[in-house]
Each structure stands twice: as structure tokens, then as C-alpha cells.
Amino acid sequence: MNTADTWPAPAKLNLFLHITGRRDDGYHNLQTLFQFLEFGDYLQLQVRQDGEIHRQTTIAGVDPQQDLTVRAARLLQQHTGCTQGVDIRIEKNLPMGGGLGGGSSDAATTLVALNELWDLGLAQAELIDLGRSLGADVPIFIFGQSAWAEGIGDKLQAVELPESWYVVLFPGVAVSTAELFADPELTRDARPIRIRDYFEGGTVNVFEPIVRRRHSAVNFALKWLSEQEIKSTHSPMMTGTGSCVFAAYGDEASATSVAQLAEQQPAGDWQVIVTRACKISPLLQKLKSGTGQR
Numbered sequence: 001m002n003t004a005d006t007w008p009a010p011a012k013l014n015l016f017l018h019i020t021g022r023r024d025d026g027y028h029n030l031q032t033l034f035q036f037l038e039f040g041d042y043l044q045l046q047v048r049q050d051g052e053i054h055r056q057t058t059i060a061g062v063d064p065q066q067d068l069t070v071r072a073a074r075l076l077q078q079h080t081g082c083t084q085g086v087d088i089r090i091e092k093n094l095p096m097g098g099g100l101g102g103g104s105s106d107a108a109t110t111l112v113a114l115n116e117l118w119d120l121g122l123a124q125a126e127l128i129d130l131g132r133s134l135g136a137d138v139p140i141f142i143f144g145q146s147a148w149a150e151g152i153g154d155k156l157q158a159v160e161l162p163e164s165w166y167v168v169l170f171p172g173v174a175v176s177t178a179e180l181f182a183d184p185e186l187t188r189d190a191r192p193i194r195i196r197d198y199f200e201g202g203t204v205n206v207f208e209p210i211v212r213r214r215h216s217a218v219n220f221a222l223k224w225l226s227e228q229e230i231k232s233t234h235s236p237m238m239t240g241t242g243s244c245v246f247a248a249y250g251d252e253a254s255a256t257s258v259a260q261l262a263e264q265q266p267a268g269d270w271q272v273i274v275t276r277a278c279k280i281s282p283l284l285q286k287l288k289s290g291t292g293q294r
Contacts, residue, residue, distance in 0.1 A: 008282035010040035016203035018190035039275035048085035068107035099240030108141030144284030165255035170271035171217035
């Protein structure tokens with residue numbers, strides 16, 4: 001009998017997010033900087049020999065057949081002709097709709113892990129091409145390194161970033177990405193910048209002012225982070241299209257102190273996460289080490 005293998009599906013942050021134009025295919029061109037975090041979901045995968053694919057974990061509001069992990073496994077089967085299957089169990093730590101990439105990360109981990117467990121031998125570039133059909137954020141999780149991204153977020157260049165400590169707050173609200181893209185006040189023509197411009201300052205998340213206007217809980221969380229005596233190394237920001245917000249700190253003690261205050265904040269019903277950034281994602285670390293238990 002096959003034993004189950006545990007694989008990490010880490011969170012990501014967008015350290016900034018600009019839209020530089022609309023594409024002919026209806027998507028938008030963007031520029032962003034992806035930072036991986038040690039915190040994330042975990043997938044437990046047990047290979048089956050009958051070709052069946054089953055998600056064994058109940059996730060509220062997500063039909064098993066539409067789950068990105070199931071869709072990723074089926075896509076890999078169809079692409080390779082593999083006759084093996086898998087049972088999928090998910091330890092869901094990342095908030096859904098928070099902008100941390102949970103669903104995309106789970107899908108990427110499924111592709112990367114099953115490529116190993118099914119002994120398929122696909123190259124990373126081929127897995128990235130498959131992942132792109134599942135969602136625009138899936139390629140970065142397969143790429144597995146902090147990266148500068150352009151296009152729809154799938155043209156990736158590895159970047160060295162400091163391994164800061166982060167406090168991430170989930171304000172408990174769901175944000176509709178489709179509604180944000182439809183908002184007439186969304187800035188869609190930001191001037192393209194270079195990597196060095198980010199380090200010189202002045203970058204923003206173009207979705208943040210819209211989400212702050214629409215969702216008072218997000219606005220309050222960002223204001224609260226900005227007002228703390230322990231100051232972050234960069235201005236607090238929202239990640240992706242929200243609703244999670246984050247602040248970076250130079251050491252674990254500072255981040256932990258702010259997180260403890262956040263947990264005591266009576267006006268905010270927050271999920272509070274303290275975690276460290278990593279240059280190489282936990283998924284890629286597992287792949288390289290060949291072990292990958294926590």
C-alpha cells in the first residue's frame with residue numbers, strides 16, 4: 001500500500017502591483033514583485049493505481065470537481081496519459097479570497113508533486129505551461145523563487161529579496177476580483193518601471209485604494225498597521241486584489257510583538273499570521289531536498 005506524502009503549498013505576497021495596459025485577449029498586462037512566505041497550506045497525496053482522483057477534504061463552498069487540485073491532477077493525467085490516480089487531503093491554512101494565492105498554490109503543488117510521485121519527468125517549463133491554463137498565479141508557484149513578473153504575471157525573472165519577517169492580517173472579508181477590474185477608477189495605464197525603480201520607492205498596489213473604499217475592514221487594518229509604534233520597514237500594503245494586508249519587519253521579535261497586539265485588537269476580527277519570507281519557496285525546497293516533510 002502506498003503511503004501518503006506531504007507537500008507544502010506556500011503563500012505569496014505581491015510587494016507591489018501595477019497594471020500597465022489591457023491586452024487584446026481581454027486580460028491585463030501587469031508588473032508585480034512576488035515574495036514567498038514560509039506559511040501556507042499542506043497537501044497530503046496518496047497515489048492510487050486505479051486512475052481515480054479524489055479530494056478527501058471537505059472545503060466549504062468548493063465543489064470537489066471544480067477544486068483546482070483535482071483539476072490540476074486531471075490535467076496532468078490528460079497531458080501525459082498517466083494511468084495512476086491520487087487521493088488528495090488539504091490542510092487549509094490560507095484564507096480563501098485573501099490574495100495570498102491559496103488555490104493557485106495548491107494547484108501548483110499538485111502539479112509539481114504528482115510529476116514526482118507519478119514519475120512523469122516533465123520539465124519545470126512544461127509544468128508552468130500547464131499551470132497557466134489553470135490560473136494566472138499558478139506559474140509563480142511552480143517557478144518557486146521570489147520574482148519580478150510581467151505579462152499576466154507569468155513572465156518571471158528571479159530576484160534577490162531580503163528574508164524579512166511579516167505580519168499578515170486577513171480582515172475576514174471576501175473581495176471580488178471581477179468587480180475590481182470593472183471599477184472605472186482602477187488605474188490601468190501605469191508607466192512600466194524597471195526592477196531598480198521598485199527599490200527606489202514609489203510603487204503601489206493599484207487595487208488598494210478601491211478596496212479600501214469598498215471595504216472598511218481592509219481600510220481599518222491598513223491604518224492600524226501604519227499606526228503601530230513598532231514601524232515596518234516599508235509602508236503596510238494590501239496583497240493582490242485583497243483582502244489580506246501585510247507589513248514587513250527586520251526581525252522576528254518585532255513582528256511577533258505587532259502580531260500579539262493585533263490579536264488583542266477588539267475592533268478587528270482578524271486572522272493574524274506571523275511568518276518569514278523565503279527566497280526559495282518551501283515547495284521548491286522540498287523538491288530539491290527530496291524529503292519535504294515539515
